[in-house]
Amino acid sequence: MKVIFVCLGNICRSPMAESMFRQMVIDAGLADQIQIDSAGTSDIAAGSPADSRTKAVLAEHDLSADGLIARQLNDQDFYDADYILVMDQMNMLDARSMAPAGLADKVHGIYVAVAGKEDHWIVDPWITHRFHDTYESLSEALPAWLKQFQKELNRA
Secondary structure (H helix, E strand, O other), X not given: OEEEEEEOOOOOHHHHHXXXXXXXXXXXXXXXXXXXXXXXXXXXXXOOEOOHHHHHHHHHOOOOOOOOEOOEOOHHHHHHOOEEEEOOHHHHHXXXXXXXXXXXXXXXXXXXXXXXXXXXXXXXXXXXXXXXXXXXXXXXXXXXXXHHHHHXXXXX
């Protein structure tokens, strides 16, 4: 199974999600079954490391920012991924419009797996400067995805 987290530039929310989820998958003993990546709908920051504020929040939680280099979502990602999880409504529209024919249904909102919060989104901390809020939101959304993926893998 492959999961790609997506935001606008791939320097704030999606790399934070990638790092957090990678550790969750390792802790669950599923690293050999779930691949994790991240990308942006834009190439605005391509080649850049994660934002220093993202790195600081990850470091506070003993999570690695190693290897988090921004890149743009591409056609191959849609073929390779089982799930493309986006952070906000604009990411949803952009990612679905970028999808090759028949693959837009792989794109889901980050909160879709959280009962009662399916319509919630994560605001860009680049704008709000609230990187800790991003971490807290991801801490709420990501465990629901892990549970869903575990169920899917157990059925396979």
